[in-house]
Amino acid sequence: MLRRLVPVLLTAVMVALGIAALVVRPAPKGPEQTADYVLVAGVPGLRWDDVDPANTPTLWRMAEQGAIGSLAVRSARQPTCPVDGWQTLGAGNFAAWDETVVGQTCPDPDITVERPDGISANLPDQRATVTYNQERLRWGTMPGALAESVRCTVAVGPGAAVAAARPFGRVDRYAAELPPDPSALLGSCVLGIIDLGTVSGDDPARRADAARRADEALARVLAARPERSLVMVAGVADTDRTSRLHVVVADGPGWGRGWLTSPSTGRDGYLQLVDLAPTALAALGRPAPERLFIGQPAAVVGDRPADLPTAIAAPADADREAGAQQRVAGWFFLLLAGLQCLLAVAVLPLLRRARRDAGRSGPAPVPRRVVGTVEVLLIAAALAIPAALVADIFPWWRGEHAGFYYGLVTAVVLALATAGVRLAPAYQRTLWPLAGVAGLAAVVVGADVVTGARLQLNGVTGYSALEGGRYAGLGAVGLGVFIAAILLSAGWLAQQVRRSWRPAVVVLVGVLGVIVVGSPYLGADAVGAVALTAGVSIAAVISTGGWLTLGRLAWASIAGLAVTVGFAILDLRQPLAQQGSLGRFLTAVGDGTSGLTVHRSGAANLSALAGSPLTVLALVGAVLVWFALLRPWGGLKRLFGIYPAIRAGMAGIVVAALIAGLLGGTALNVAGAAAALTVPMAALAALRVLDHATDRTIPAASSPDEPSAPPGAPDRSAGAVTVAPSGPRVEQSRRAAEEAGTAAQTGPAQPSAGVSAG
Structure with a gap:
């Protein structure tokens, strides 16, 4: 009975907290005294x-x-x-x-x-x-x-x-x-x-x-x-x-x-x-x-500096930053898309040769230094957008060569962030790079949004006040990175607990993300919050493994639709001038003018699809996943089989990013930003899983739900405790593999399944 009630309780929690996060922020009041x-x-x-x-x-x-x-x-x-x-x-x-x-x-x-x-x-x-x-x-x-x-x-x-x-x-x-x-x-x-x-x-x-x-x-x-x-x-x-x-x-x-x-x-x-x-x-x-x-x-708010020169300096500096942002943002995303495409091509031969042969014959493995270098490059590629966001803390736009200063600051921040992930004591764990990158990205974007989204406004990876689309909250690029970071973090955390508790962990982390994205005091993106709710719902119902059955899909749909309907009701109760995008659309449907709204959204999607380098990132990521990582030699299916919560998180990312882009009028921009973080980490985790595919394993003596299992162990449904990925134990497993290959000529081969602990 408790297991049957878990989906109902999780749905209720998601609906309640999601609607609480999406309550419309009261608009600032204009001056009460009118003029003649x-x-x-x-x-x-x-x-x-x-x-x-x-x-x-x-x-x-x-x-x-x-x-x-x-x-x-x-x-x-x-x-x-x-x-x-x-x-x-x-x-x-x-x-x-x-x-x-x-x-x-x-x-x-x-x-x-x-x-x-x-x-x-x-x-x-x-x-x-x-x-x-x-x-x-x-x-x-x-x-x-x-x-x-x-x-x-x-x-x-x-x-x-x-x-x-x-x-x-x-x-x-x-x-x-x-x-x-x-x-x-x-x-x-x-x-x-x-x-x-x-x-x-x-x-x-x-x-x-x-x-x-x-x-x-x-x-x-x-x-x-x-x-x-x-x-x-x-x-x-x-x-x-x-x-x-x-x-x-x-x-x-x-x-x-x-x-x-x-x-x-x-x-x-x-x-x-x-x-x-x-x-x-x-x-x-x-x-x-x-x-x-x-x-x-318009309305008037306080907190203006008493000294007028100081007050005027703020909008004058914002004008310079906005102008520099338009010049720098284009080449930054073009360069990022080009480098990620080259990295995708470079990782293909490593995937082909990552799985070591169990016998004495077979192709020579790729040198460890080469694999280590590619891993570091994959980490840097995934952290590029968060590092670029942090770079806007420094006033690079005030210099004569603003683009050069921005590139230099971004490179320094990126190097420090990559080194932090690479030099962590837990780096050798299979899923640690994925968890470290996702956690760092979630903290960077979330901290900026919670403190007023000051790095988003006129930031290279944010939005420009000159374009007039958004002036506060979370932008399309930040939303894509945050969706990927939250769901990957939720998947990794869920993988560390009992199977029965995984949906609760995914929902808990996901609801925090929905609040950050959808709260009118924080991200102020109702469409993004609804999209993230859908992604979290899908991730929660398949985090324990297995297929997305009709029953699971029903519970996920109920949670997502309930949050959407709840927000729509609250939004429609506001005056027309204060309604959000969802409320205005429903109002337009009611009075028969929705065709204009749909036309605007379609035109915005078409413009974003054709004119953004993030479209290239989304398409290249999809091609790499479908034609390489999901192939039998690609390693991603094996990763999903051993770590079902990671599979759930990545499935939720796809659902949330596509919904957010389509409904938000940004086409594949959100998906491209999410792919910039997710695809490099998926490739790195697949490389590590393939690298340890032939490690010998010790049959598990305890039951699948035994709480005394080693911390960080993979899904115990595999029925094995894995060997550590480095040090003497790896050498022992290699020797065991060679012995198993020799023994296979005279007797039955030992089963091999397992990877290093996440």
Whole structure:
């Protein structure tokens, strides 16, 4: 009866703890006090490096008394040129002006503004850009949604006219440039958008001059601002193909000194361009148009340094790191994929010759030094991504040769980590390298997530704030490594205990991983948590050995589906603006707009599949496993037979990585990151199992569940206690093998099965 209740109890534990980990984090509250007017002043290209008390005194004073942050200007086109930035501001969603291909620098905006009278204006190209965004792009964007949400808008400058125009092209109040006294103009409508000019180029003198002129215009705006008004200054776009983080400052009632943030980023000090439109409406106390805005209203959080130069240094440094990350990440993953492919080719002949012949004849074994060198290389390959994550602790991006410094730091960290695994006293145990690498990777990724995921943001193996996909929690690469590390660690730990306790060990370790991944206070990845739950469920039910029977599959499916349904119910109970990806998808299914969500997910998967080196890692790992490691001479089947908990962990990795990539819109990126750790360790463990395949064994005298067996012994269902993998006992087993080969000519051969203790 107890054995029958174990699956039920494990399922209940997995469901309860999984749902507890996935409770939606409450969004930060915006200022309670609303404004009577909102003014948005845009300066395409403005960065925090351009702000100083001497050249931009107005903006400096505004930043000192208001809330500041870094603005990611993602739009529907890369790069976000000024006209695309203005269009995205007015749409509250990712938008693009047209399909013109952008060269190295953004072209001057070609905006036609008609003046039918002396008050309003009309954009004749607005209808065409609405059609383009609605029919050709995948975001369901409606240009002019912000203007349609208020009774009256005023625009100053052609860029501002794009943001303030309604879907049919009308701008309610318009001025080509800021008048000498703009008080009457800015007070004529509750929403005003002002184009303060563009800061572009790499010439410091030219940038300083453009920033100074924008600051002078801002001073006139602040002098003429209506009472109880919120003023936001934002660098709404890039000016060339080099994406950067830009300035955003908010000053008004309830927007005191602090960091700007929003639920769309979940990171203090970061806003998206699409957050400005819902922020303006929220400040005016007006509802946002349903399902048109993809951004969220901004809020102010504390903990900003009192000294403004110190506070500004943080977003300026983040901008430099994000720029360097984009340059370095590409070649890092290309180099990693290439080296792992070469290592996969090099390990094939070793697998062929790893199993020693039991008699006196046969091919000469591979020299021990060669095998030892390949083992060290396999360990280094598996630890490459965790070492690269740790390298982001050091400010390598501040140097002139950022890529060289990053490579040097990563190499040093990788060498230390590899040496730690190699020089451990238990290294000669068959499964120790696998356990050491998995444990180290789990600690590195888990510690980063628990301490705020600071190494993930703008990290080479993390995610970039410039891409706009994620700003907090666990990224796709970190998720893949963490899934592999948690399930391999769970499999190794389960292998050390009684067979009946193995599912409990796998569930215990797996639930800790689900909490780290799915908690909104930690990894904040609901899809990843659901995927890891599925992997843990599969691993738990087959950790004792045997096949994945229909009953086992049923229990695993119940646990995974229960966690998913539980989170979906909790997510759907939240307001629409605070729902997660699963809740928004189910809401879209309910109102019949799920086709757009599926289209976005499919397009994201296709883009990730075709453009990521991690796809190569996933495919090469699958080929090596299927056509080599799972062959009769590959050793992996033997490893799985002797260590069923390791087989369970690897099966769970495949399930979790594929689900996370498919549902998360990252295709094989999660699987590629998981393969970068799992496949080298599987190859190393297979080499060791084959190397000891002919070791003589001593028949076990105790029952399979005898608790007094030696620590670390393999699965006792094999009915044998194995010989240690090195030292005099190996020589004894070799001599025994030779004697057995000689005796085979005159009598029955002794059975041989067993490997060194895990």
